[in-house]
Amino acid sequence: MKILVVDDEQDVKILFEQRFRKEIKNKEIEFVFAFSGEEALIYLNQNNHEAVLILSDINMPGMSGLDLLGKIKEKYHAPPPLVMMITAYGDKENYDTAMQLGADDFLTKPVEFSLLKEKLKAIQ
């Protein structure tokens, strides 16, 4: 399973790579990283349908995670990748907007990796 992680914090890459070292080693999960919404869209355009799951931060400078979510769900129709939103602001407004835009799940920071792993297993 290929997962695209979108976050403006560069260290998220190292964190995910280490948290999922076993899964990566066993080739269960493959991660690609984008550090902004714009970068994520470029990746998706160039690598059509490769990413099955997108984990996106909401609060990013420039294109926000919600903008990105809207664009993905609008553009990639059949079948669009699953999009999980991850945000530091787990308020109702953010949640409702994300759900309205078609988010498949909604996690709040700090991410509980054990929970995330369970969710990923369920998808696989």
Add this chain to the structure above:
Amino acid sequence: MSTNERTSFLEMEVDRLTKELSLKNREIDVEITLEKIRVKALDMRSSSELKETSTILFQQLKELKINAIRTGIGIFDDENNAIELWITSVSDDGRLFFILDYINVQVHPVFENIVEARESLQPFVLTILEGANQFQYYKTMSTFIDILSWKENMASEFFYSFFFSAGTINVVANKELTSEETDIMIRLASVFGLMYTRFLDLKKSEEQAVLINEEKKILELTLENLKVTQKQLIQSEKMASLGELTAGIAHEIQNPLNFVNNFSEVNKELLTEMNEELDKGNYADVKAIAKDVIENEEKINHHGKRADAIVKGMLLHSRRSTGVKEATDINALCDEYLRLSYHGLRAKDKSFNANFETNFDSNIGKVNVVAQDIGRVILNLFTNAFYVVDEKKKKKSHPAGYEPTVSIHTQKNAENITISISDNGNGMPEEIKDKIFQPFFTTKPTGKGTGLGLSLSFDIVKAHNGTLTVSSSEGIGTTFTIKLPNPKS
């Protein structure tokens, strides 16, 4: 002509000249009296001085051998149909005394006579007090004022009132005044009238002066209140900007803390794994894991420091400025406040978003500034910049594909350290550009801005011997530039 005839002629001539001289002397005495009254009246500063004027009048009439039992000044109060009476008299033992009262004209015919005569524009009026009339006068007056009491077989009294515009000069005598004496009194009343008019004007201007003085005091008080309010506003501006920061600070601390927690958890896993590999004797793997652990520890340390710097910055911002200049990493300061203001706005308004671009001159190094103060300036400029790009984005009229963007650029040259903060908002017209550094000027809606941010920023930069300038093109954007002197130049 015989000697007798000549002598007689000379005697007549001497007699004539003596009379003439006596007349001249009399005229001089009258003039002196008039002058004294004029001087006194000229000198009057308040109504209460009418008392002295009345006494001088009494004495002067004595000098002129006009025998008065009482003299006084009456001032008309038309509105209340009354007369304000300032009376000087002499007591039985020859002592001068003074009385003042406020008398309705209806209390006695003498006053009604005065008012009537005034209306018919006569120069003076005479009322003779005798018999029942006199008795009535004393009886009535004694209920008002401490006047001499009525005596049996009292001589008739001639109550003269000589008019001037605002009142009368009263002379009460035991016999009729001669025509020469009434002439003198008419002149006196006219002189006094002129002076009294002048006095009224003076009083009016003095009342106005008192009023002006009161207004001045009120204004001074208002100014004082304004100064206090201004101080409070400056403080509240500081607190408001801190409030803007709080949410940003929370976000900016949460992120590194998440990393600290996550990396330490990862390290725990890694060390468990490392133990397993040690047991198996897979030293190559152990080494690889140890390398990761070290890297993660560095990350933990890095993010810990990041949170630390933010807390320190926040404390610095909320603390009263020490005013002490310290070597400060300008780029780091700018970066910190850029993030704080961005995340602060973000946290307050979910729909807010903007790009930010940084272009830091790594050669700047540390510059001696009051970090809290310059931080405040930078924060203020960022907050304004984000505000305008967000406003533009929210308006339907923005051009297609508009990307709200705020950028910061730092540069060092031989003379200056330059910090430029630019936005691609709507810019501002010249007339607004001229006013933005004025205190309390704001284009933000009421309650959104104190109007002090830029004015304070201007003062802070000035206190650093620097300049804060603005350039703006309507529809394109605005750039604020802080220039600080390069200490090495």
